[in-house]
Amino acid sequence: MLLLAVGVAAVLAILVTRGSNDSESSEPSNENTTNEAETVTKTTKEETPKTEVKADPVAEAPAEEVATEAPAEEAANEAPAEETADEAPAEETADETASDEAPTKAPQPEAAVTTTGLNGDDLGPNVVALLEVSGDHLGGAARATLAAAVQLAKATDVELHVCCLGSATQSAKEACVEGVTAVHTITNDAFNEPVAELYTAAALTALQATQASIVVAPASSVAKDYLPRVAETLGAGMISEAIAVDGPKTFKRALWAGSAIATVEAHSERLALTIQPTAFDPVKPGDGSTSAIEFEVPATKTRFIEFAGTVSERPSLGDAEVVVAGGRGCGVSGGESEFDFGPVENLADSLGGAIGASRAVVDAGWVPNDWQIGQTGKTVAPKLYIACGISGAIQHVAGMKGSKTIVAINKDPEAPIFQVADYGLVGDLHQLCPELIEKISNEGLKVG
Ligand SMILES: Cc1cc2nc3c(=O)[nH]c(=O)nc-3n(C[C@H](O)[C@H](O)[C@H](O)COP(=O)(O)OP(=O)(O)OC[C@H]3O[C@@H](n4cnc5c(N)ncnc54)[C@H](O)[C@@H]3O)c2cc1C
Structure with missing residues (x-):
C-alpha cells in the first residue's frame, strides 16, 4: 500500500504495530563472482x-x-609487490642500472x-x-x-x-x-x-x-x-x-x-x-x-595483515531491527558542508537503529563505504527500513526490498521509492525527521 501524506501519524502507527520476524542480512554482494561452469x-x-x-x-x-x-595471489606470491619493494627498492635498482651492474634479482619466497x-x-x-x-x-x-x-x-x-x-x-x-x-x-x-x-x-x-x-x-x-x-x-x-x-x-x-x-x-x-x-x-x-573435528592449520600462501573495520556503538546493518538510510536528499546548500546527515543519524539513534546510505552519497564521500545498501552494497531485511532522500533506484531497492516495513521520506511525490514503500511522507527530510524524532521521544515509541 502506498500512502502519501504530509504528516507523521501513519509512520508512528506502524512503529508500534508492525513487524515481528527476525531480521537477516548478508555481506556486500559482489557481482559475477562465481564459477558456474557446471x-x-x-x-x-x-x-x-x-x-x-x-x-x-x-x-x-x-x-x-x-x-x-592467473590468480592474483599466485602472481603476488611469485613476486610480491611489498617484498620486492623492500628487497630491491626502485631507487636502488635505478642506481645499480646506472652503474652498469646487473640488477639484483629479488629472492623468491618458498612455496607454501x-x-x-x-x-x-x-x-x-x-x-x-x-x-x-x-x-x-x-x-x-x-x-x-x-x-x-x-x-x-x-x-x-x-x-x-x-x-x-x-x-x-x-x-x-x-x-x-x-x-x-x-x-x-x-x-x-x-x-x-x-x-x-x-x-x-x-x-x-x-x-x-x-x-x-x-x-x-x-x-x-x-x-x-x-x-x-x-x-x-x-x-x-x-x-x-x-x-x-x-x-x-x-x-x-x-x-x-x-x-x-x-x-x-x-x-x-x-x-x-x-x-x-x-x-x-x-x-x-x-x-x-x-x-x-580435528583440523590441522595449513601453511598458507597469503597472510592476514589487518582488518580495518568501522567501530560503531550502533547495531550493525546486518543485525539491526531498524535501518534508517540517507541519500542525496541529505544534501544542503549555502552551509559550510554540502550535506547534513544529522537528521538521518538522529532518527536512527532515536529508534536504536543502524544507518545506511545510497551509493550516491557513498561515492560523494559523505559517508563510509560500509554504509552502502544495494546491489553493490549490503543486503538488509530489517523490521523497519526508513529511506530518507533516496530516489529508489533499482540498484538500491535490490538491497532493502526484503525489509518487513518500508517508509520513504522524499520531497518528490513521484519518486520511485514510493512504489516499494508501505508508507510515504512527502516533504523535506530536514523538517520531517526532527518531527518524527520528537514524536518518538514524546510518546516513548519503539519498534516491537
Ligand atoms: C552497477 C550499478 C550498481 C549500483 N549499486 C548501487 C547500490 O548498491 N546502492 C545504491 O544506492 N545505488 C547503487 N547504484 C546507483 C543507483 O543507480 C542510484 O544512482 C543511486 O541509488 C541514487 O542515490 P540517491 O537515491 O541517494 O540519489 P538520487 O537518485 O539523486 O535521489 C535523491 C532523492 O532525494 C530526494 N530529495 C532531494 N532533496 C530532498 C529533501 N530535502 N528531502 C527529501 N527528499 C529529498 C529527491 O527527490 C530524490 O528522489 C548503482 C548503479 C549502478 C550502475
Missing part, C-alpha cells in the same frame, strides 16, 4: 515467467574463471602448502552446512543458511551435517534443529584471520569428516572467497547466492538487481552452494550436543 541457466522475467533470455553473460564469462587462469592435501576423493553423498560463528548465539544469516540446508538435504534425501568454524564455537549447539543429523565444530584461533586458503582447508576437512559432497554456506564475504576454491578442488558445480531451493540440483538466483530470476541447475554430483540469507526464514535456535 550449471545451466534459464532466465525468466518475474512478470513474464515464460520469457527465456538465451544469453546469460554471467554464465558465459564468469569472473572467477578468468581469475583462476595450500591445503591439507585432501582432494575430495571418497566423499559421501551428504550435505554439510558450513557456518562461520562467534559469540554465544547463531546469527540470523547462519540460521537462514540452516533453513536452506534443511530444505536441500530433504530434497536430496541424504543426511545433513553442520560444521561451525570459528575461534569460539559455543553457539554451535543452537544448530541442533529438526532435519540436522549432527553438528560438528572446528575450533581454532586461526579463523580470526579470514584467509581463504585456511577456510578452504577446513571445508575440505569437514566434507571428508561428514561424508558430504554437497556444501552450503551463507553468501558472506568469507564464503564468497573460499567456497569457489572448494568447488574447484572438488570439481563441483558452484551456484552462488541462491534465493530458493527448487530441488536437489535446481535453485533460483536473482539477476540484474533482482529484476529477473534465473533458475539454475547443477549437472555435477558434487555441489557448492552459497545462499542469500535474506531470502530464507531463519530456523529457530535449537539445543543439543556437538562433536569436534
Whole structure:
C-alpha cells in the first residue's frame, strides 16, 4: 500500500504495530563472482515467467574463471609487490642500472602448502552446512543458511551435517534443529584471520569428516572467497547466492538487481552452494550436543595483515531491527558542508537503529563505504527500513526490498521509492525527521 501524506501519524502507527520476524542480512554482494561452469541457466522475467533470455553473460564469462587462469595471489606470491619493494627498492635498482651492474634479482619466497592435501576423493553423498560463528548465539544469516540446508538435504534425501568454524564455537549447539543429523565444530584461533586458503582447508576437512559432497554456506564475504576454491578442488558445480531451493540440483538466483530470476541447475554430483540469507526464514535456535573435528592449520600462501573495520556503538546493518538510510536528499546548500546527515543519524539513534546510505552519497564521500545498501552494497531485511532522500533506484531497492516495513521520506511525490514503500511522507527530510524524532521521544515509541 502506498500512502502519501504530509504528516507523521501513519509512520508512528506502524512503529508500534508492525513487524515481528527476525531480521537477516548478508555481506556486500559482489557481482559475477562465481564459477558456474557446471550449471545451466534459464532466465525468466518475474512478470513474464515464460520469457527465456538465451544469453546469460554471467554464465558465459564468469569472473572467477578468468581469475583462476592467473590468480592474483599466485602472481603476488611469485613476486610480491611489498617484498620486492623492500628487497630491491626502485631507487636502488635505478642506481645499480646506472652503474652498469646487473640488477639484483629479488629472492623468491618458498612455496607454501595450500591445503591439507585432501582432494575430495571418497566423499559421501551428504550435505554439510558450513557456518562461520562467534559469540554465544547463531546469527540470523547462519540460521537462514540452516533453513536452506534443511530444505536441500530433504530434497536430496541424504543426511545433513553442520560444521561451525570459528575461534569460539559455543553457539554451535543452537544448530541442533529438526532435519540436522549432527553438528560438528572446528575450533581454532586461526579463523580470526579470514584467509581463504585456511577456510578452504577446513571445508575440505569437514566434507571428508561428514561424508558430504554437497556444501552450503551463507553468501558472506568469507564464503564468497573460499567456497569457489572448494568447488574447484572438488570439481563441483558452484551456484552462488541462491534465493530458493527448487530441488536437489535446481535453485533460483536473482539477476540484474533482482529484476529477473534465473533458475539454475547443477549437472555435477558434487555441489557448492552459497545462499542469500535474506531470502530464507531463519530456523529457530535449537539445543543439543556437538562433536569436534580435528583440523590441522595449513601453511598458507597469503597472510592476514589487518582488518580495518568501522567501530560503531550502533547495531550493525546486518543485525539491526531498524535501518534508517540517507541519500542525496541529505544534501544542503549555502552551509559550510554540502550535506547534513544529522537528521538521518538522529532518527536512527532515536529508534536504536543502524544507518545506511545510497551509493550516491557513498561515492560523494559523505559517508563510509560500509554504509552502502544495494546491489553493490549490503543486503538488509530489517523490521523497519526508513529511506530518507533516496530516489529508489533499482540498484538500491535490490538491497532493502526484503525489509518487513518500508517508509520513504522524499520531497518528490513521484519518486520511485514510493512504489516499494508501505508508507510515504512527502516533504523535506530536514523538517520531517526532527518531527518524527520528537514524536518518538514524546510518546516513548519503539519498534516491537
Ligand atoms: C552497477 C550499478 C550498481 C549500483 N549499486 C548501487 C547500490 O548498491 N546502492 C545504491 O544506492 N545505488 C547503487 N547504484 C546507483 C543507483 O543507480 C542510484 O544512482 C543511486 O541509488 C541514487 O542515490 P540517491 O537515491 O541517494 O540519489 P538520487 O537518485 O539523486 O535521489 C535523491 C532523492 O532525494 C530526494 N530529495 C532531494 N532533496 C530532498 C529533501 N530535502 N528531502 C527529501 N527528499 C529529498 C529527491 O527527490 C530524490 O528522489 C548503482 C548503479 C549502478 C550502475
